[in-house]
Amino acid sequence: MKIAIVNDLPLAVEALRRVLALRPEHRVIWVAENGAQAVQRCAEQRPDLVLMDLLMPVVDGVEATRRIMAETPCAILLVTSNMGANTARVFDAMGHGALDVVDTPTLAGTDPHAGAAPLLAKIEIIGKLIGDSAPARVDAARSAARSRKSCPQPLIAIGASAGGPAALATLLHGLPADFPGAVVIVQHVDEQFAAGMAQWLGQHSTLPVRVAAEGDRPAAGVVLLAATNDHLRLVAGGCLAYTPIPREYVYRPSVDVFFHSACALWRGGVVGVLLTGMGRDGALGLKALRDQGHHTIAQDQASCAVYGMPRAAVALDAAVDVLPIDAIAPRLRAALSMQPEPGGHDDRP
Template sequence: MKIAIVNDLPMAVEALRRVLALRPEHRVVWVAGNGAQAVQRCAELRPDLVLMDLLMPEMDGVEATRLIMAETPCAILLVTADMGANTARIFDAMGHGALDVVDTPVLGGGDLRAGAAPLLAKIEIIGKLIGDSVPAGAIAARSAAVSRGTRARQLVAIGASAGGPAALATLLRGLPADFPAAVVIVQHVDEQFAAGMAQWLGQHSVLPVQVAREGDRPARGTVLLAATNDHLRLEPGERLAYTPVPRDYVYRPSVDVFFHSACALWPGDIVGVLLTGMGRDGALGLKALRDQGHHTIAQDQASCAVYGMPKAAVALDAAVDILPIHAIAPRLCAVLSIQPKPGGHDGP
């Protein structure tokens, strides 16, 4: 993989070089000392992956991510020395299309390979996303959905990945306090950021946003966010559970796994929503929902930070509606026969 490093600290650059040298399939194609240089270098030679620092002079990693994804989009992995102190910046960068975040490896005492493992694992996952290699048969066959004649309760199932935080904030901002459906979100994000992301999304929503815990039941007017690296799924009794299988599935947590389980076991109406993201996760699940007669929505290309997951869904004819992000909340309100909140179309 052709990898670029964006970091203003020579020690951090050297640490990243040494980690990448452990894998001969990776090659550093260029190094930039700030975000402005990175934007220029991407235009000259677009890499497969950018390892992007957040705090840099002249232009930080958030703005650089925004410009790169707008002008010469490629995979971006945030690499920062203090993830806890940079939570807001991390979500901002992910809203512009960054895929994930990892701690900067540290040179010094100890086993370099052990210290390099988290970064190399993230790079391997992103490499699979770029190659779109989803193991055949990764999702087990699901049981048939119950008769629509017995359905009463309503569920909005949302999947998102790269660019998802900003898209989710826009969507949630448009939902009114009397929203009549339960909302469950599966966003590709490392579990250490799930709680912080729920709090951040809660600042944009009049509905309460919480992490989904084992045994929770989706409830009307409440937003639940998948909270671990295991897959969230619906179990009998309308209870949520986490499962490590399929273990070899590249997307964790998987939108497809949740969509399929909801399609099989939710005893009411479902509206499936697939937002911005790299790869194909959620496309097959959205198709299954539509095939069972549920309403489905995909975000349109123009408003996506990364037009991958919705594109795959559109190619499968999985979406009833293809809409810009600001139009999705009003459409949900229309489908569920309620009036949208005034001003719900504003951006994040």
């Protein structure tokens, strides 16, 4: 993989070079000392992956991410020395299309492999995403047995990845405090950032936003966010649970896993929403929801930071509506009044 490093600290650059040298398939093609240089270098020689620092002179990592994704889009992994202190910047950069975040490795310690493992693991996952040209293998068999417990309120099932934080903030801002649907979000984000992301989204929402705990039941007027690196799913009784299976999925937590569980076990109506993101996660699940008569929405290309997941859904004819991000909340409000019964078919616009 061709990798670029954007960091103004020589020690950090050296640490990143040493980590990448542990894997011969990775090659550093250039180094930039600030975001302005990174934007220019990406235009001259686009890498497969940019390791982007957040705090830099001239142009910081957030603005550099925005410009790169607008002008010469490529995969961006945020690498920062203090993730906890830079939570807001992390979400801002992810809103512009950064895929993930990891701590800057250090040169301290006697075992270089131990310190390098978190960064190399993130790079491996992103490499799979970049090379993901085939649909994810998802067990599409639907359970015939549905929960006996009634779930009268509609469920708004939302999936997002790169660019998701900003898109989610826009969507949630458009939902009123008396919104009658139960909202569950699966965003590709490392579990250590889930609680902070819920708090951050709550600042943009009139609805309460919190992380989903094992055993929670989606409720009207509450937004629940997947909180671990395991997959969030619905189980019998309409409750939420986490599962590590399927273990081989690159996407964690997987939007497809949640959409398929909603398709099988939610007794009320479902509106599936697939937002910006790299790869194909959620496309097959959205298709399953539409095939069972539920309303489905995909974000349009013009408003996506990364038009990957919605593109895959559109290619499968999985979306009833393809909408810009600022039109999705109004469509959700309207959709609740025309939600078809599960199993029926209603593709009204």
